[in-house]
Amino acid sequence: MDRRLFLLAALALAGCASLPAPRIVAPVGATFGELEPLYAARAGAEALTIRVPSNGCTAKADFAFYLERKGEAVTLAFGRRRLDTCKSFAMGHADLTFTWAELGVGPRTPVFLLNPLVAWTGPGPN
Numbered sequence: 618m619d620r621r622l623f624l625l626a627a628l629a630l631a632g633c634a635s636l637p638a639p640r641i642v643a644p645v646g647a648t649f650g651e652l653e654p655l656y657a658a659r660a661g662a663e664a665l666t667i668r669v670p671s672n673g674c675t676a677k678a679d680f681a682f683y684l685e686r687k688g689e690a691v692t693l694a695f696g697r698r699r700l701d702t703c704k705s706f707a708m709g710h711a712d713l714t715f716t717w718a719e720l721g722v723g724p725r726t727p728v729f730l731l732n733p734l735v736a737w738t739g740p741g742p743n
Contacts, residue, residue: 652694652695652696652731652732652733653669653680653695653696653697653732654670654732654733654734654735655667655668655669655695655730655732655733655734655735656668656669656670656710656734656735656736656737657734657737658730658732658734660728662724663716663717663724664714664715664716664717665693665714665715665717665720665728666712666713666714666715667695667712667713667715667732668710668711668712668713668737669695669710669711669713670701670709670710671701671709671710671711672701672702672703672704672705672709673701673703673704673705673709674701674702674703675701675711675713676711676713677713677714677715678698679697679698679699679701680695680696680697680698680713681695681696681697681698682694682695682696682715682720683696684720684721684722689727690729691722691726691727691728691729692728692729692730692731693720693722693728693729693730693731694730694731694732695732709739710737710739
């Protein structure tokens with residue numbers, strides 16, 4: 618898949634970003650326009666877990682991922698398929714776990730995550 622198609626897919630997925638998340642725009646000259654900001658990403662032996670903004674109804678099925686391989690380099694990006702339209706009193710987050718098998722990557726394969734990381738500023742623990 619070429620980079621132009623990836624850019625269009627990323628922009629289409631990012632168009633459904635959740636409400637509390639800030640708008641993140643890639644630096645000038647970058648090949649991506651806009652990606653879903655993440656509060657955290659944790660790589661475990663069996664899976665990758667990402668923490669994303671949520672109004673209370675965010676589910677794993679609301680997200681799509683794009684994986685690109687170029688030689689030994691593997692890049693990964695996440696984007697929303699659906700807007701979280703729930704109404705909660707406090708901003709929240711959701712932890713979504715994707716197994717390495719689901720992502721099509723071996724557990725020891727180095728992966729470059731393309732989504733920007735932003736600080737969690739809501740109530741409670743990180």
